[in-house]
């Protein structure tokens with residue numbers, strides 16, 4: 001019976017929440033003001049959900065005589081065609097605009113950006129505001145407009161029974177460019193090593209630890225034990241040590257206000273890409289945050305670089321009995337917390353197990369720790385990434 005709940009979850013209720021009219025009006029205005037609409041050849045909304053954006057797109061389509069297409073992996077209404085954006089048969093069309101509120105769970109936001117950049121010249125996304133101020137969130141998209149519109153309420157899908165959510169939101173508009181490679185990023189990697197630490201972790205030769213979460217975000221220590229979670233820095237090039245120490249001395253005072261601004265919640269947080277941005281800005285270039293490249297590529301395996309993911313997952317090798325045992329022994333207790341325990345986003349974690357084929361195990365471990373997943377659960381779920389979760393199969397257990 002539990003497995004049926006898992007099946008319902010497979011419809012990914014976490015990502016099925018829809019933008020309010022204020023957000024949509026802001027998206028519409030930003031598109032009109034920042035994209036040369038006379039040059040747009042088609043508008044595609046690839047994650048249309050319940051169709052909240054459709055009237056706004058239709059308005060633009062009518063005014064500029066542009067064809068439109070609406071898709072979703074799990075459409076709420078029949079007018080929207082069923083299509084997984086990652087497996088789309090659409091090919092690159094010059095002048096195309098991809099306009100949507102994409103799913104945010106796992107790495108979906110970033111992967112939607114990547115996919116959109118392969119199909120279109122313009123990308124307009126309702127966005128988590130943690131993506132503010134990245135000039136190149138992926139190498140071939142350039143930010144041309146951003147507006148922070150603060151905490152916004154999103155309505156859970158009626159069809160899929162999703163929960164309403166308040167999310168700190170921004171409107172971001174991108175233009176496709178030739179991929180920007182950053183020499184600064186290369187230099188940063190030659191001079192330093194950065195790694196995420198939890199309290200109690202072994203030092204492993206790392207020397208400076210910057211707190212990542214809470215009111216002490218940005219404070220620096222020589223041990224990870226002073227903080228719940230931290231970014232450790234190891235100096236590889238001694239010539240850079242003094243500059244680094246100067247930067248770390250002023251980090252909290254200079255950037256305190258940004259730790260809340262970029263945080264997905266109301267708490268202060270610093271994630272790894274943002275830390276790298278601060279380092280690039282302070283140690284390597286005299287530029288502001290809107291004027292630099294950010295390369296999110298992690299791991300250069302060519303398959304990954306092409307977005308192919310982990311390859312074809314094997315068909316379920318786990319017997320029904322094994323799956324049931326795994327679920328009942330390891331998971332059902334946590335499953336019962338969904339909806340009750342706000343501190344731990346178990347739905348989000350499960351969504352990653354099923355949907356995120358691109359991230360490495362280590363990347364997911366770090367992300368899940370941030371979502372509050374207990375350590376023993378993380379290993380059990382990582383193990384399950386090897387299996388193809390065929391929902392028809394799971395449903396009939």
Ligand SMILES: C[S@@+](CC[C@H](N)C(=O)[O-])C[C@H]1O[C@@H](n2cnc3c(N)ncnc32)[C@H](O)[C@@H]1O
Nearest residue numbers: 015017018019047049052072073084085101103
């Ligand atoms: C947060 S909702 C936003 C819906 C709508 N764009 C809006 O802004 O109101 C995200 C939508 O993405 C869809 N989705 C998630 N993964 C998808 C994928 N791989 N391909 C297409 N749609 C996907 C979900 O079904 C959901 O309807």
